[in-house]
Amino acid sequence: MGEYLALAGIPSSRLATVGLLLLVTLIVASGARETGLFTVLLAALKITVLAGIGLLALTSFHLSPPKLSLDLSLLRCAALVFLGFEGFEVAVSAGGEMRNPGKDMKLAIFTSLAVVAAIYALLAAARAAAVPEDYATRALAFIAIQVAGEAGLAAVLLESVVSSLSAATASMYATSRLLYALARDGYTPQLFKSAWRGVPGPATIVAGALSIAAALLDNVELLLRANSAAFIVLFLLVSLGGVKVLEKRWLPASSVVCLMGFAVLLLTW
CATH class of the missing domain: 1.10.287 (Helix Hairpins)
Known part of the structure; x- marks a missing residue:
């Protein structure tokens, strides 16, 4: 997160990262409803930016399906895609706080998978059609500049910060609930079993402290x-x-x- 803040021109990016992580810790400690609303707002902003860039690319470039070669490189690509789609299982961490977990978890996982797969496919087609190999590691920024100029680049930087913040929120929420569940079953110290107004407070504080410590180490x-x-x-x-x-x-x-x-x-x- 600090790297994206620095690229966006925000001074004292490490201090800003710590401040954002403190904010995330407070939100997660407030409860599942507050965390859910915050995450939905972040997700809506991410989807708007990525889908907007993808749709602009669709109208600006001549997109065609990329050529696939049936060799080991395709298998390596599949392995990377698998890692790229990690995180959808985090919805299961909220199962204990859902009104209808049997229905809501399935809806959350498969709906998010469908939305993300569609956006990924659109951006992948744009990357194959218009991005030179020299810019392969900065493909999204290159596409954004081509279709929207400096405003597109600013939108990508904002989306990067928001994505990092969203990932931190989801990870902290899942980690705190996991520590609570393990303590309930006797696998971690009973301190993590404590709950404040239905929220695993000690587990949330520990998860937040570990996140801040990782940010201060600055070893991405x-x-x-x-x-x-x-x-x-x-x-x-x-x-x-x-x-x-x-x-x-x-x-x-x-x-x-x-x-x-x-x-x-x-x-x-």
Whole structure:
């Protein structure tokens, strides 16, 4: 977040990052309703900017489906897409505070997946049609400048800050609820089991403090590597748990799927 604030020309970007994380901590500590409203506002702003740039690109460029090659590069791309779509499972963290979790969680996950997939596809087509390889790592900024000039670049910088703030809010919310659930089941200190007006206060404060400490370290690459490693380990455990549940009914089918996944992992290593 600090990097995007610095690019936007905001002085003392590290101090501004700490201030924003303090704001996020207060919002998450206020409750699920307040956190949800804040997240919806951030998501609406992100979608407006990205969809707007994508639609402008649709009218400005001659978009065509990118050519795909059926080789190992496609598998590597699929692995990156999988990591790019991480975060949708965070909605499950709010299950204990939903009125109808069985319905609301499915609606939240699949609706957000559909919206994001549509925007990603639109921007990917624009990138394939108009972005030179030299600008591949700055494709969104390049497209925004081409279709909207300096205003487009400013919108992308704003969207980057908002995206980081949204991710921090979701991560802090999920982490605090996870600590609370683990304490309730006896796996973490009972301090995290305490709740203030239905909100896991100590867990939220610890999650906020860890986020601020990470921001003060200002080692983005280390944080990204740690986050990706934790994500892969987490989903490995979830997948193993799923196989354990399914093996009584569909052992042959689940075994084949696991072997296929392991083969893909070896090929893309």
